[in-house]
Amino acid sequence: DAGVIQSPRHEVTEMGQEVTLRCKPISGHDYLFWYRQTMMRGLELLIYFNNNVPIDDSGMPEDRFSAKMPNASFSTLKIQPSEPRDSAVYFCASSFQNNEQFFGPGTRLTVL
Amino acid sequence: DAKTTQPTSMDCAEGRAANLPCNHSTISGNEYVYWYRQIHSQGPQYIIHGLKNNETNEMASLIITEDRKSSTLILPHATLRDTAVYYCIVRVYSGGGADGLTFGKGTHLIIQP
Numbered sequence: 001d002a003g004v005i006q007s008p009r010h011e012v013t014e015m016g017q018e019v020t021l022r023c024k025p026i027s028g029h030d031y032l033f034w035y036r037q038t039m040m041r042g043l044e045l046l047i048y049f050n051n052n053v054p055i056d057d058s059g060m061p062e063d064r065f066s067a068k069m070p071n072a073s074f075s076t077l078k079i080q081p082s083e084p085r086d087s088a089v090y091f092c093a094s095s096f097q098n099n100e101q102f103f104g105p106g107t108r109l110t111v112l
Numbered sequence: 113d114a115k116t117t118q119p120t121s122m123d124c125a126e127g128r129a130a131n132l133p134c135n136h137s138t139i140s141g142n143e144y145v146y147w148y149r150q151i152h153s154q155g156p157q158y159i160i161h162g163l164k165n166n167e168t169n170e171m172a173s174l175i176i177t178e179d180r181k182s183s184t185l186i187l188p189h190a191t192l193r194d195t196a197v198y199y200c201i202v203r204v205y206s207g208g209g210a211d212g213l214t215f216g217k218g219t220h221l222i223i224q225p
Contacts, residue, residue, distance in 0.1 A: 031210045045212030056212065091155050098210040103155030
């Protein structure tokens with residue numbers, strides 16, 4: 001298996017633009033997680049899905065952030081409009097039930 | 113999840129055993145101890161987890177004290193590639209269910225040549 005795949009790996013955009021981050025989980029995994037990492041706040045859970053259904057989105061910072069999982073092999077995290085404080089590394093992870101989580105390589109987002 | 117306390121940083125000589133401590137004095141009976149690490153510019157990587165018995169896998173050993181208030185992750189023969197931030201996480205194991213991980217600041221382990 002190729003592991004968790006994220007795209008793009010790097011994204012540079014200007015304030016106010018829409019940003020879409022993509023994730024392909026490991027085949028057969030039924031949980032998908034989105035995390036964000038910054039120097040100030042460390043690694044934070046944003047939202048997670050079970051069988052494509054959002055379970056807990058309490059970590060989503062505000063309404064500008066939204067996440068979807070239209071099928072078992074694809075998820076998106078969208079920021080609209082983006083702001084400089086959204087600059088961070090965004091990680092996607094997947095797991096089968098409560099087993100270990102496998103993380104993707106991350107998307108480094110820079111909002112100018 | 114119970115809070116964990118880890119040293120900010122540690123050094124270890126290459127080839128020696130690296131022992132990373134973690135305090136989790138408020139751990140509950142149904143909470144497991146998990147260890148993940150994050151090598152620079154990569155996503156976190158699962159290492160090992162345990163409830164109350166010592167555990168060993170191909171990567172490391174986990175020693176949990178009898179009162180479960182602390183644990184130690186042991187990398188038996190550290191290499192330069194083990195330089196990373198190591199996170200000790202306490203979380204409930206809910207059978208078939210899962211939830212997100214709560215990361216603290218971790219321990220920055222530096223392996224010296």
